[in-house]
Amino acid sequence: MTDTAPQRPRSAMPAPTPTDTAHTYWEGFYQGLRPPADWVPRPNPLLADEARDLVAGTALDLGCGAGGDAIWLAENGWRVTAADVSATVLARAATAAARAGVADRIDWQVHDLTRSLPVGTFDLVTAQYLHSPIADAPAREAVFASAAAAVAPGGTLLIISHAGFPSWMSEQPPSYLAEQLVPNSVILGWVRNGGGDWVVDVDKVVTRERPGPAGEAGTADDAVLRLRRLR
């Protein structure tokens, strides 16, 4: 998640229980966060950098969480469909969108993306930190292949992922988190396996400010993959 925004509630992904599903895990996660009533989620600056120069059309935000990215896209002319498995976080996101004056430009939809995606194709399909301790590599591969299939010809697929752990993290990361760090080359293979003809417009790793839980300075690497679908 994008943790640099000061008003973004701090979070780390806890270990799942053996009986957790994507729904129970992420509902429990978001019900445990208590954002202030007037909280406005901020966009990921990496998303804004990549989307700023695209011609606005229809956008699909997968695993939209608190909605900062969907709201930014709507404010910048996009008509957005935003999907997440947690109805709790979508309700908060919808409230924030209404406060931002873009409620009529965003369709919030509950989906477990391993089972279904919003219907249709989109000029931009985007996923920021679509990591989940519930989703192993085959599950993520299936979701990204479905995401790729939802990109209209001429459209863009933008995937931003964690590429490393924060510099202040001294302990060994648990395996359920470590296995979430998949390089862009692997994600690109997943997309290409799903079909279509793709051009790689951006493939890079960016080091970002990532303060620690006590506010200590730190950085972490994020991977940015921006693909254009030719057909």
Ligand SMILES: C[S@@+](CC[C@H](N)C(=O)[O-])C[C@H]1O[C@@H](n2cnc3c(N)ncnc32)[C@H](O)[C@@H]1O
């Ligand atoms: C690490 S958070 C990132 C949230 C947001 N994109 C951001 O950048 O802050 C991962 C998000 O993906 C959602 N998610 C995880 N697994 C999912 C699934 N199977 N179906 C739909 N959403 C899922 C979670 O509910 C959560 O909001």
